[in-house]
Each structure stands twice: as C-alpha cells, then as structure tokens.
Amino acid sequence: MHVIVATDGSKQSLAAAKHLKSFADPTKITEISVVAVVRPLASVAFADDLSEGRLDGSFRDAARSAVDTIAGVFEGWGPKVSKRIRSGSAANEIIKAAKQYDAGLVVVAAGGRGLSDSVLVGSTAQRVQHYAPCPVLVVRPAPRKKK
Amino acid sequence: MADSATIPRPDEDDSDLKRSITGKLLFFYTLGDVLGSGIYVLIGLVAAAVGGAFWIAFALGVTVAAITGAAYAELVTKYPQAAGASLYVNKAFGSRPLTFLITVAFLSASMAASGSLAVGFASYFSEVWSAPPALLVSLVFIALLVVVNFIGITESVWMNMLMTFVEVAGLAIVLVIGIVYVAQGNADFGVLAQIETGGDYSSPALAVLAGIAFSFFAMTGFENTANVAEETIEPYKAFPRSLVGGMMVAGLVYVLVSMAAALTVPVETLAESDAALLEVVKAGILPFSTDLMTMLFSVIALIAITNTTLVTIVTQPRVLYGMAREDVVPGVFAKIHPVRRSPWVGLLFSGFVVGSLLVIGTLVTEAGGGIDLVGRLATVTVVLLLAIYALVIVACLRLRGRDEHDRIFHASTPLLFVGLVGNLAILGFTVYDDPYSLVWCAGLLGVGLVLFLAEYFFGDKGTGSRAPDLDAATAAGSSTRED
Numbered sequence: 001m002h003v004i005v006a007t008d009g010s011k012q013s014l015a016a017a018k019h020l021k022s023f024a025d026p027t028k029i030t031e032i033s034v035v036a037v038v039r040p041l042a043s044v045a046f047a048d049d050l051s052e053g054r055l056d057g058s059f060r061d062a063a064r065s066a067v068d069t070i071a072g073v074f075e076g077w078g079p080k081v082s083k084r085i086r087s088g089s090a091a092n093e094i095i096k097a098a099k100q101y102d103a104g105l106v107v108v109a110a111g112g113r114g115l116s117d118s119v120l121v122g123s124t125a126q127r128v129q130h131y132a133p134c135p136v137l138v139v140r141p142a143p144r145k146k147k
Numbered sequence: 148m149a150d151s152a153t154i155p156r157p158d159e160d161d162s163d164l165k166r167s168i169t170g171k172l173l174f175f176y177t178l179g180d181v182l183g184s185g186i187y188v189l190i191g192l193v194a195a196a197v198g199g200a201f202w203i204a205f206a207l208g209v210t211v212a213a214i215t216g217a218a219y220a221e222l223v224t225k226y227p228q229a230a231g232a233s234l235y236v237n238k239a240f241g242s243r244p245l246t247f248l249i250t251v252a253f254l255s256a257s258m259a260a261s262g263s264l265a266v267g268f269a270s271y272f273s274e275v276w277s278a279p280p281a282l283l284v285s286l287v288f289i290a291l292l293v294v295v296n297f298i299g300i301t302e303s304v305w306m307n308m309l310m311t312f313v314e315v316a317g318l319a320i321v322l323v324i325g326i327v328y329v330a331q332g333n334a335d336f337g338v339l340a341q342i343e344t345g346g347d348y349s350s351p352a353l354a355v356l357a358g359i360a361f362s363f364f365a366m367t368g369f370e371n372t373a374n375v376a377e378e379t380i381e382p383y384k385a386f387p388r389s390l391v392g393g394m395m396v397a398g399l400v401y402v403l404v405s406m407a408a409a410l411t412v413p414v415e416t417l418a419e420s421d422a423a424l425l426e427v428v429k430a431g432i433l434p435f436s437t438d439l440m441t442m443l444f445s446v447i448a449l450i451a452i453t454n455t456t457l458v459t460i461v462t463q464p465r466v467l468y469g470m471a472r473e474d475v476v477p478g479v480f481a482k483i484h485p486v487r488r489s490p491w492v493g494l495l496f497s498g499f500v501v502g503s504l505l506v507i508g509t510l511v512t513e514a515g516g517g518i519d520l521v522g523r524l525a526t527v528t529v530v531l532l533l534a535i536y537a538l539v540i541v542a543c544l545r546l547r548g549r550d551e552h553d554r555i556f557h558a559s560t561p562l563l564f565v566g567l568v569g570n571l572a573i574l575g576f577t578v579y580d581d582p583y584s585l586v587w588c589a590g591l592l593g594v595g596l597v598l599f600l601a602e603y604f605f606g607d608k609g610t611g612s613r614a615p616d617l618d619a620a621t622a623a624g625s626s627t628r629e630d
Binding site for chain 1: 228229307377378486488489
C-alpha cells in the first residue's frame with residue numbers, strides 16, 4: 001500500500017506522521033510519499049515550523065526542510081520513503097497526488113482546536129476527507145487538559 | 148510517477164518538485180496587477196495636468212516601467228526566489244541597513260498603494276450605492292480583504308485570471324465607445340495633441356513630466372510578480388516574456404484608453420471627476436441605457452481595483468514574515484495560524500496601518516489640509532517605488548558578471564541606463580511637485596523603524612532561527628479520528 005503523509009510544515013503534521021508510525025504495520029506499506037504543497041499566491045507560501053533556520057526568500061527550501069524532517073521519522077522503518085513537493089492549492093494537490101500514486105491511505109493533520117476549526121469551513125483536512133479517492137487519517141490535536 | 152503536465156527540470160531529479168505557475172498565468176498575473184492600479188483611479192489627475200495629450204504621459208511612463216520590468220526579469224531569472232527587491236539589493240550591496248531600508252520602503256509603498264486603491268474603490272462604490280460614507284466603505288473594503296486573505300480564497304490562480312479578464316473587459320468597453328465615437332465622425336483629433344500650459348505648469352515638457360508622475364501609479368504592481376518567481380515553470384523563458392510582455396500590453400491598453408477618453412469627454416470633465424473613466428461611459432455614446440452601463444462599468448472597476456489591492460494585501464504580511472524570520476522585526480509577525488497557515492498577526496497589522504492611513508488622510512482632508520487622498524497616497528507609493536526601482540536597476544548592473552549562467556535573461560544595458568535616468572527624473576519631479584508627500588513617506592518608514600527598535604530592545608533574539616521543540620508534537624497526536 002502506498003501511503004501519502006502530507007505536511008504543511010506544522011508541528012501537528014509531524015505528530016500525524018509519528019501517529020501513523022505508532023500503530024501501522026510497516027510490512028504492509030510499500031511506499032510512503034511525504035508531500036508538501038507550496039501555495040504561490042498565499043501570503044506565506046510555505047511556513048516551516050519544524051526546523052531552525054531563516055527564510056532566505058525561498059519557500060521551496062522551507063518546504064524541502066519540512067519534508068526532510070517528516071521523512072526522517074520513517075527512516076529505517078522499512079517502507080521506501082519519497083519526498084515530493086507540489087505547488088498549488090493544498091487540498092487539491094494532496095487529492096491529485098493520492099490519485100496519481102494510487103494511494104491506499106492519506107495522512108493529514110488538522111491543526112485547530114475547537115471553534116476555529118468548526119467555524120472556518122473548508123480547511124485542507126476537511127476537503128481532503130471529502131474528496132480523496134482513498135481512506136483518510138485525520139490526526140487532530142489532543143484536547144487541552146483541564147487544570 | 149511523473150505527471151505528464153510537468154516539464155522535467157534538471158534540479159528536480161530525486162523528488163518530483165512540481166511548479167504550478169505557467170507563463171500564461173504569469174502574464175495575466177502581471178497584466179491584472181498593473182491594469183487595476185491606477186487607470187480607474189487616477190486618469191482624471193493625469194488629464195488635469197497634461198490636457199488632451201495625456202496619452203503621451205501614459206506612453207512614456209509605461210516605457211520607463213517596462214525597462215524597470217526588464218531589470219526585474221533579469222534579476223528574477225538570476226535569483227528565482229520570492230523576496231524581490233530586498234534580495235537583489237542585498238546581493239548587490241551586502242549592506243544590512245540598506246537592505247532593511249529597502250524592505251521597509253517596499254512595505255510602506257505597498258501599504259500606501261492599498262490605501263490609495265481603497266479610496267478609489269470607495270469613489271466607484273458611491274456610483275453603485277451612495278448612502279454609506281466613503282471612509283466607511285474603504286475601511287470595510289480593507290477589512291474584508293484581510294479576512295479573505297486569512298481564509299485563503301486569494302490563492303486560486305483561476306480566480307486571479309477571471310478577475311483580470313473582467314478588468315480587461317472594462318477597458319475594452321471604453322475602447323469600443325471611443326471607436327464608435329470616431330466612426331460616427333464626431334471626433335476631433337486635435338485634442339490629442341493639446342498640452343495644457345495655461346495651468347500649473349508653464350512648459351509642455353513640465354506638464355508632460357507632471358502627467359508621467361501622476362500616471363506612474365498605474366504602472367506599478369509588476370514588482371509583485373517576484374512573489375511567484377519560485378513557483379514558475381521555466382522561469383528563464385516565462386519571466387522576460389510574461390513580465391515585459393504584460394507591461395507592453397498594459398501600456399498599449401493605457402494609451403488607447405487615454406485617447407478614447409480624451410476624444411469622447413471634455414478634458415475639464417475628466418479632470419474634475421473622482422471616477423473619470425465613468426464619464427466616458429456616461430457620455431451616452433453607445434445605444435444602451437446609460438444607467439445600466441454606468442452600473443456595469445462601476446462593478447467592473449470595483450473588481451479591477453479589488454484584484455490589485457488583494458495582491459498588495461497578500462504581499463505585506465509576507466514581507467513582515469520574512470523580516471521576522473530575519474530577526475529585524477518582532478517575532479509575532481512570523482506567527483502562523485494553526486488551521487489557516489496564514490500569518491495572521493502580520494495581516495491584522497497591515498490592515499491596521501492601511502486603515503490608519505485612511506482615517507488620518509480623511510481627517511487631514513476634512514480639516515482643510517487641501518489634499519486629494521487618492522493622489523497623495525498614490526504619490527507616496529510612487530516616490531517609494533521609484534527609489535526602489537532605481538536601486539534595482541543599479542543592483543542589476545552591479546550584479547552583471549556575478550552568478551551568471553546561460554539561461555539568464557539579459558536586459559539591454561543602454562536601455563537600463565535610460566530607465567535609471569527616467570526613474571530618477573520622475574522621482575525628482577514628484578518630490579519637487581509635492582514635497583509634503585515626503586512627510587507621509589517618513590511616517591510610514593517610521594513605522595518600520597519602530598518595529599525594528601521594538602525587536603532590538605525587547606525582542607526575543609532568535610525567534611526566527613530557534614530550533615523548535617519537536618517532542619511536544621508527539622504528545623499532541625494522541626487523539627485521532629479515521630474516515
């Protein structure tokens with residue numbers, strides 16, 4: 001099975017990757033594609049919260065380093081890992097990649113807790129869930145613990 | 148595994164690195180960005196300065212801008228990154244204070260442009276619905292664009308193309324009116340050679356120079372195409388063609404539209420109007436109801452202005468984000484919203500500064516400051532951008548022989564010198580004509596300085612470059628849902 005692990009450079013996407021690794025059987029997975037999508041017309045085309053280093057005007061470099069970090073999670077785990085950077089609208093590109101690679105599972109992070117996620121419709125995770133050609137694993141952040 | 152639509156590139160060997168901006172999209176991005184800024188807003192001012200021959204001002208202005216565009220095309224193909232002028236100046240001079248100054252100047256120019264466009268938006272809006280006060284309309288307009296940008300609707304390239312088509316359609320209406328008028332045999336072509344010398348400017352050359360200075364706002368916007376440099380397929384081919392080509396098409400449209408406007412409407416009427424191109428439509432030359440045409444044209448103008456303003460509102464938080472990652476402004480500007488992946492602090496800040504410009508400008512106007520807010524903010528934009536353009540051309544010349552390879556586009560050196568002189572001449576005149584615009588420029592640059600000092604004295608050193616705590620992320624992924 002080909003698994004797509006999407007990253008938007010957020011820590012939550014790293015948590016999603018680690019979550020997949022925590023329960024999935026590496027012998028059932030043939031290949032993992034780590035996909036990052038650069039959004040050329042967005043204010044910040046790609047924000048990498050996963051690695052140190054400055055933005056030298058290259059959002060591609062930011063995407064590359066986020067993909068490297070996520071790919072690092074699966075190093076030595078078994079399946080072949082490929083790194084892919086695409087360009088365009090995040091949800092569209094993830095869905096296109098899933099079709100193109102004939103993926104068996106897409107792993108995405110949903111960043112929001114509570115209000116912001118339910119009020120702001122059309123987030124990437126929601127669109128991927130609705131239109132992906134295969135099962136989707138949406139990794140949500142844990143609810144805040146009550147003190 | 149390769150996408151059939153993607154052209155393989157030598158640096159895309161191990162992983163498929165796909166780019167999404169084609170040459171065609173880049174052309175429309177340039178055209179839309181340039182056409183929306185100004186012609187709808189400023190044509191009256193230009194007509195007032197020059198007289199019937201104001202098309203000459205547009206022709207000369209766009210020539211200087213297109214040469215500057217060629218310098219940008221050379222630098223973009225040499226350094227295909229999203230940072231624009233700051234990057235080129237940094238590469239050419241390696242001076243951090245100068246780079247900071249240019250970055251802040253660019254940010255300020257972009258904010259003043261948003262303000263000018265918002266006031267222009269309000270002028271056309273009053274033709275559709277005149278009840279709400281102009282200040283309120285422009286503030287709501289900016290607030291809406293901030294929200295739209297936060298949500299990310301602006302990211303659709305097709306939306307961008309559609310808006311550009313609408314923009315061109317609006318100007319095509321003006322052209323058709325001009326052609327019909329000429330065909331009816333009513334046109335007096337003598338007006339096209341008429342240069343006003345009885346007014347503020349004594350010599351024809353000075354009147355034309357004034358016109359160029361006023362019209363130059365309509366030429367700006369092309370520098371924002373550097374935003375998408377990294378994501379452009381075959382940038383070496385696409386940039387020179389689409390950027391310079393887009394400028395030339397925009398120039399041609401401007402000249403034809405100016406001629407059509409001058410032929411069909413008395414120059415005095417154009418000069419007095421807040422929404423001058425609307426006067427052409429109102430002249431009632433086409434056999435349609437004038438009310439309907441006015442409404443249609445106003446809506447088209449509103450869309451055109453929105454398109455260009457959106458690009459400025461997208462650019463400002465991006466610049467702030469880059470500076471925050473460089474540790475020259477407070478780190479909050481690098482904050483990204485967890486769901487939307489938008490730089491929400493930078494966006495709010497941009498909206499706030501533009502809103503303040505509008506409020507201050509309106510107060511000054513009402514207190515009898517005797518300024519025309521659209522014109523003043525446009526002048527501020529032009530002053531800052533002309534200085535940047537001149538410096539970019541110098542940077543382009545200075546970087547000759549460095550980082551060269553076969554595929555880089557080279558702008559003609561003599562033309563670059565012409566462009567440099569042109570930019571400086573327009574800059575000199577603008578400052579001479581409206582020295583108070585410098586106060587506004589200084590005010591905006593001061594905002595940048597305040598941000599720098601805030602970071603310098605209170606900032607957390609290394610906001611941009613600190614290694615994130617990645618273990619915290621593992622704990623967060625404990626609750627999951629599967630579809």
